[in-house]
Amino acid sequence: MLFMDLLLLIIGVILLSIGGDKAVKSSVDLSFKLKLSKIIVGITVLSFVTSAPELFVSLYSAFTGSQEISLGNLLGSNITNVTLILGITAIVTPIALNKFVFVQVIRSWVVMMIFSFILYITIHNGELSRVEGFSLFFTLIFYILYEVRSKKKKNLNQTTNVIILKKYHLILMNLLFSIMLLFLGSKLIVTGSVNLSNYYGISKSVFGVSIVALATSLPELSASIIASRKGENEISIGNIIGSNIFNIGSVLGLTAMIKPLKVEPVFINNDVFWLIGSSLILLPLIYVFEKYILSRVKGVVLVLIYLIFLFYIFTK
Secondary structure (H helix, E strand, O other), X not given: OHHHHHHHHHHHHHHHHHHHHHHXXXXXXXXXXXXXXXXXXXXXXXXXXXXXXXXXXXXXXXXXXXXXXXXXXXXXXXXXXXXXXXXXXXXXXXXXXOHHHHHHHHHHHHHHHHHHHHHHHHHOOOEEOHHHXXXXXXXXXXXXXXXXXXXXXXXXXXXXXXXXXXXHHHHHHHHHHHHHHHHHHHHHHHHHHHHHHHHHOOOHHHHHHHHHHHHHHHHHXXXXXXXXXXXXXXXXXXXHHHHHHHHHHHHHHHHHHHOOEEOOHHHHHHHHHHHHHHHHHHHHHHHOOOOOEEOHHHHHHHHHHHHHHHHHHHHO
């Protein structure tokens, strides 16, 4: 039984990773086929789709009575993104930013912090209602519209020159296939996690904020490393910050709109502070010592923060 649960979890992670990768590629192909601009693709399609694994896991766990995994997955994914994922990316390839890109990072970081504090306020009463879910989701929509409009004013809204030769029906078939993989992967991960948490006597909230969150963050790891190795450093950081914004606004917002969530005290008294703290430290870490650079040493610091977080939640 234990072996089967571990196997379910591993297969679920694999399906979720493949499904997330295919969903990103198919969505971008479709966006380019419809001649959407690069900036709109980046702000809307790409950011939303990279949060698809978190969305499917959160929705499935909420509807199957494992709400601790749903919220734990969201909080844990955001913590994992700004510590482990960004840390490993910097260790593999140091991330150097110019002054202009750093200003853009500051803007996105401020928005991420605003969403993080809104999250703290909304869950502080021990539940996340449909109204609060609506507020998170429509705050995200407002942010997207503002970003798109501001880019248009700066004449940065240029259409892409990428030529997509795939036909519409092939793109849609790939997109539907990726959604099926995401659903199956989510089901296996949640089922395996619940069974393993019961077997080892570990709470679902701890499992959600650690194992499940790590599984749903794997697409961000792949995307950030690839972007960094290609010299697209602003994308490697922007992918992480954008994913965290969308996780709160779209994943948690949509989940609460469909199924209101009860919030465990551990999330209010512990995990949300790890989320805010790890997010807060990111910008000063980029700026201090080696200015505008997330070096290998700084990457090691971020990974150590993640390991300390894991040690704390499993031993407290």
